[in-house]
Amino acid sequence: MTRIKSLCGVLAITASLAMQIHAQSFLTNGLVAYYPFNGNANDASGNGNNGTNHDAITTTSKFGLPNGAFYFNGSNAYIDFGSPSLLAFRSNFTVAAWCSFHGGGINPRILSYGADSGYELLTVGAGTSRRLELECGYGTYVGTTAYYPQDVWLIFDSLKS
Numbered sequence: 001m002t003r004i005k006s007l008c009g010v011l012a013i014t015a016s017l018a019m020q021i022h023a024q025s026f027l028t029n030g031l032v033a034y035y036p037f038n039g040n041a042n043d044a045s046g047n048g049n050n051g052t053n054h055d056a057i058t059t060t061s062k063f064g065l066p067n068g069a070f071y072f073n074g075s076n077a078y079i080d081f082g083s084p085s086l087l088a089f090r091s092n093f094t095v096a097a098w099c100s101f102h103g104g105g106i107n108p109r110i111l112s113y114g115a116d117s118g119y120e121l122l123t124v125g126a127g128t129s130r131r132l133e134l135e136c137g138y139g140t141y142v143g144t145t146a147y148y149p150q151d152v153w154l155i156f157d158s159l160k161s
Contacts, residue, residue: 032086039067041079047086051079062098062153074104087113095121095134096157102150103128110156121156134158 034045039058041051053070055077061068072078081087099110101123110132112120118137123130128150133143142158 032089033081037061037067037069038065041070041081047084049081049084049086051081054078054080062100069098072108074108083113092161094157094159095119096155097121098153098155099123099132100151100153101130119160121158132156134160136160 028045031045032047033043033049035041035051036044037058041053043049043051056070056072056079057077058067059069059071060066070077070079095111097110101108104123104126106126107122107124110121110123112118112122114137120135122133122135124133124143125131125147129147130150131144131147132154133141134156135141140160142160144156148154
């Protein structure tokens with residue numbers, strides 16, 4: 001069964017986790033999901049791609065907003081968004097996320113959809129310094145070349161066309 005999850009080793013995501021089918025001049029044109037994480041995992045795009053929280057706890061966001069981010073414990077916490085057809089795109093999409101990690105296992109996923117032909121946003125490596133990467137099925141990778149320290153908020157924005 002294909003499921004989209006936000007599963008992270010002690011990771012918080014906040015403010016614009018936005019997936020867009022086509023790059024447009026207006027944010028809402030082509031927007032299929034937007035998760036502001038304002039105390040829940042509901043899709044604010046109006047498309048109804050709401051998530052179900054499994055043991056992730058709300059925490060303060062990068063911008064100091066209470067309940068504006070989720071904290072994932074690295075073992076069993078994730079948000080399940082099901083397998084909506086609107087999120088089953090293979091090309092021409094953008095993923096953007098504010099991320100901060102602390103510890104966790106090897107290559108924890110931030111966002112994952114599908115199996116080998118799907119896509120996932122993840123931190124690469126283990127320990128206190130990692131890079132970010134978007135994998136787009138069967139060996140297509142887009143990522144940072146720099147490594148980033150834990151406990152630092154980063155915005156990751158990647159376009160797959």
